């Protein structure tokens with residue numbers, strides 16, 4: 001791995017605290033959660049095991065996992081008052097705004113009253129997010145009031161069944177599970193840092209998560225998977241993709257789904273989701289979008305030495321599973337909630353309010369002139 005020069009604006013390369021949860025760009029494939037390589041977790045664990053790991057520091061035993069999954073399954077339904085709020089949000093709303101309102105409103109109905117309730121609050125959000133997203137989506141788009149409880153064992157399967165009403169295939173369940181594992185945690189990224197800053201004021205879990213959703217929403221962060229999909233859908237062929245991208249680079253436009261603040265030559269999550277995207281394209285029976293995505297990857301590396309981050313092949317993978325583009329970033333929320341909540345817990349365990357300084361570049365000291373003399 002070639003070390004990226006981490007300096008300059010955006011606090012790049014500066015340590016802003018300690019964590020035992022994650023390393024980025026340091027060892028193994030380049031991403032570890034609590035010492036486990038993400039590729040090992042993606043191959044040999046489930047998302048619920050990863051959530052348990054992040055919240056408790058160790059992978060669960062079979063008994064612990066079964067108990068944990070039963071607890072989550074029992075918390076999936078939404079309070080009637082939250083359903084009524086979701087019903088009032090128009091179809092034109094951005095689903096990330098729906099997630100933000102959902103998290104915030106749940107915090108009104110079931111507040112975290114003290115930090116002894118932090119696991120309960122995190123698990124409640126983890127269990128409820130798929131229904132918050134899909135209840136609103138199906139009501140506002142299809143006028144269907146869905147049942148927020150399913151018999152699906154996993155978070156990924158539960159989400160897919162809520163969205164379509166159909167039992168998902170094993171392949172789709174597995175890809176959702178891998179995707180949720182890949183997005184779960186990533187050290188001091190912008191949204192997690194937001195959550196930690198909020199936690200450092202001793203605020204509640206729902207406020208920290210609501211703030212983090214706001215940070216994840218932007219296209220330079222989580223919103224890139226949706227933006228990447230919007231882009232690749234405009235390309236007619238692999239050749240057209242290259243021509244269009246050359247134009248974008250010439251106009252100095254950012255190409256969504258490429259580059260990274262920390263990784264220098266590759267994002268270890270890309271190779272994993274790319275493999276699943278290819279598998280899904282074969283099942284889908286039309287590999288055009290996958291082939292276009294591969295052409296984009298080749299072109300960006302050849303011309304700019306920029307590589308796909310976690311978001312790029314997620315776009316085609318989710319598309320092949322029939323997931324509407326506007327729900328891509330909210331799925332990221334369903335997963336990253338685990339990382340955010342784990343960081344909130346870690347911040348609370350050794351807290352000092354996060355309050356950096358600024359270098360002043362404004363006007364010299366001056367006196368206020370009476371308003372009629374300005």
Ligand SMILES: CC(=O)SCCNC(=O)CCNC(=O)[C@H](O)C(C)(C)COP(=O)(O)OP(=O)(O)OC[C@H]1O[C@@H](n2cnc3c(N)ncnc32)[C@H](O)[C@@H]1OP(=O)(O)O
Pocket residue numbers: 219220221222224253254255256257258259260261262306309310311
């Ligand atoms: C899960 C995630 O959140 S992953 C990130 C998702 N975000 C995206 O995919 C958005 C597109 N990518 C980007 O905007 C950036 O690569 C970021 C925000 C991820 C990282 O930003 P930075 O750390 O500031 O980028 P970095 O310092 O590596 O940029 C180096 C140069 O490459 C350019 N560059 C970086 N990424 C891209 C891109 N995707 N398209 C075009 N140019 C790019 C930068 O403009 C910069 O050029 P300059 O030196 O002429 O100004």
Ligand SMILES: O=C([O-])CC(=O)C(=O)O
Pocket residue numbers: 183185186188189190221261262309310
């Ligand atoms: O670490 C970052 O800056 C962005 C990222 O990849 C993530 O949050 O998954």
